[in-house]
Amino acid sequence: MTTLIVLSVIDIVLLIAGLAFYLFVVGSQLTRVATNLEECNEIVATVVTNASVIERGVEQINHTGGVIAGALPLLYGMAEGIVVGATYQPGEVVERGPARPASGRRRSRLHDGVGYAPGAGAARRPEPEPQIPA
Amino acid sequence: MTAMSVLALTSTQRSLWWGAVIGGFVVVLAVAALLTILVLLVRTIDRRVVMIRDTLQQAASNTADTALIAETATRVEAVLAEGLEHHLFLGRVLGKVRS
Structure with a gap:
């Protein structure tokens, strides 16, 4: 009889103590989870704030980049025209033959020294040098 | 009527009481097991929330x-x-260069 009463009391105490212990543990864990989730909420709000700028800015960049990409062919077409107009155009190069020596009959100065001029018909005396009186 | 005569139980009542006590222990063990599983799951949730953070x-x-x-x-x-x-x-x- 006494054993049954004691076992019943132990049974009830174990049930209550076990429930209290586990509820305390789960409660502390859930409190930590709630704190972390609040941090997550704040971080998500920060990310949303940061990301709100992206769409507008990227759309503007895409629009401007498209305009630039469309204008660049016109620009480099004009630049090519300038390059073609300003580049030096050399004239046609005349093809020259190889350099040859001035060969042929050369006039001898020995004949001139003695007053002989072949082909002139007569020998010419050289002009006497003026004598300087002593 | 004395106290002993009041608390005197029949064998059926004693068997039922023993059954209730044993059933209570089984319930306590089952509750402990389930709450252990709950604690482990909440711990997993806590770790995942930390990873998400x-x-x-x-x-x-x-x-x-x-x-x-x-x-x-x-x-x-x-x-x-x-x-x-x-x-x-x-x-x-461009006009100047071409001209």
Whole structure:
């Protein structure tokens, strides 16, 4: 009889103590989870704030980049025209033959020294040098 | 009627009481097992939430410089304006070079 009463009391105490212990543990864990989730909420709000700028800015960049990409062919077409107009155009190069020596009959100065001029018909005396009186 | 005679139980009542006590222990063990599972699951949730928080912090740090996108858009607009200036310049020079 006494054993049954004691076992019943132990049974009830174990049930209550076990429930209290586990509820305390789960409660502390859930409190930590709630704190972390609040941090997550704040971080998500920060990310949303940061990301709100992206769409507008990227759309503007895409629009401007498209305009630039469309204008660049016109620009480099004009630049090519300038390059073609300003580049030096050399004239046609005349093809020259190889350099040859001035060969042929050369006039001898020995004949001139003695007053002989072949082909002139007569020998010419050289002009006497003026004598300087002593 | 004495106290002993009041608490005297029949064998059926004693058997039922023993059954209730044993059933209570079984219930206590079952509750302990279920609450242990609950604690383990909540611990898993806690770890995953910490991982999510860390990932979100990385995402926040990655998107912290998105304010520069507007500045980049402004600079690209400046590039476009400068390109228009180049267009006007080349349009002026091209006629002179061709003539």
